[in-house]
Amino acid sequence: MEKIHDKKRLVINLLDWYDEHARVLPWREEATPYRVWVSEIMLQQTRVEAVKPYFERFLKAFPSISSLANAKDDELSKVWEGLGYYNRVKNMKKCAQMCMELYDGKLPSTYEQLLQLPGIGSYTAGAVASIAFKEKAAAVDGNVLRVFSRLLVSEDDILKESTKKKFQKIILDYIPEERCDAFNQALMEIGALVCAPNAAPRCNICPLAQDCIGYQNGKAHYLPIKKAKKQRRIEKRTILVVVWKDKVLLYQRPEKGLLSKMYEFKNLEDHYLKKDIINRIGAKHVLSYKKLKDAKHVFSHIEWHMKACLIEVDEPIEEGIWCTKEELEHTYAIPSAFQTYKESLYEWWKEKSYE
Missing domain, CATH: 1.10.340.30 (Hypothetical protein; domain 2)
Structure with a gap:
């Protein structure tokens, strides 16, 4: 027929x-x-x-x-x-x-x-x-x-x-x-x-x-026919949410490349142990260290496999931008890749009564 x-x-x-x-x-x-x-x-x-x-x-x-x-x-x-x-x-x-x-x-x-x-x-x-x-x-x-x-x-x-x-x-x-x-x-x-x-x-x-x-x-x-795309590249990342009192340390990403000119927490290539992380942040004293949950974020051609921690320091590190909660909410745009860690930061501020 x-x-x-x-x-x-x-x-x-x-x-x-x-x-x-x-x-x-x-x-x-x-x-x-x-x-x-x-x-x-x-x-x-x-x-x-x-x-x-x-x-x-x-x-x-x-x-x-x-x-x-x-x-x-x-x-x-x-x-x-x-x-x-x-x-x-x-x-x-x-x-x-x-x-x-x-x-x-x-x-x-x-x-x-x-x-x-x-x-x-x-x-x-x-x-x-x-x-x-x-x-x-x-x-x-x-x-x-x-x-x-x-x-x-x-x-x-x-x-x-x-x-x-x-x-x-x-x-x-x-x-x-x-x-x-x-x-x-x-x-x-x-x-x-x-x-x-x-x-x-x-x-x-x-x-x-x-x-x-x-x-x-x-x-x-x-249907439809959709051939498999090229496999994404896996990148290991360590995210450091560095806090000093009621402020968090942010960095602006480069003008060219992934998430250009957006703001992020300290973002290291590869995965690191606690002792290596503390050495890398350059603080004289670390008041507290909290491991945060692992997360994954998928871009079109890359996957970030992220481990993270929240580190409280006793004085501001001389780099980056120290940002208040209000500025984080109204001024600085944080990519959704870091949403999990942004929420963890808010919880920490709440526990410390910095809200």
Whole structure:
């Protein structure tokens, strides 16, 4: 029996489902170009529920492209603190500055113009162009690749850029002129809520099932094809939370490289014994030493395997930045890699009545 795939019916069913089931999200309620752009950058590598509070906080701190273009780097990093992938927000500032120079403080309205801006790739350009400016442009992210791999039984590796470009051309033929914004959001939504990852599609409730060749062939469960990535490099790290009374010692990371210009606790390469750690901090007297739990943090190409301790000293070491709890909360952005140790520090301050 020939498998059925009716493009027109698929689009109608998808949009009808979206009209009924679309989640209420702050960036959808008022889809201005700036709000759409901010949300799309935040949603890269980050879950929707995690983004919501950050989106509101970011818009309050930087309500316009001009305010973002003029933001101080430390302030920007602090507002972004906890979202990770900090190059995203650095590129946002560069993008805002370019918009001030070239587009009178506004985002340009076409896919091709958007694609020329820092930090905006083909997916983000397609999303902003279609949602904010109603241009017929494809917005192909991981959700969309998964949905269409199953719809068309594609065994192309979705991690390859060539596969993404192939699907951009294919999907353009499905996008309706009159509702291109809703179509792209509907595809992302059905990928997030129904055509789920990890070999667990909810085909029994999917409005696209009758036009999904993968479902009809019984192949949807093993798609999409995603070849294994190169194994991450393991780095051993020893994190020293050095405290003096109500202050903690911070260091700013270099301008280039991982977590550039962010603040961290003393961060040593490799793992060390207690005696070696005490020798390395350069304090005359150590008042207390507390071992903290081990932690792991995964970056795109590196894993940090961290051991840590909290060390109380009797006088400030002549290096770094001695930071109060208030400054830690409002001034200095600490990467999420160190969140466990930041919480341990707060507990220690509480026990010592330094809060």
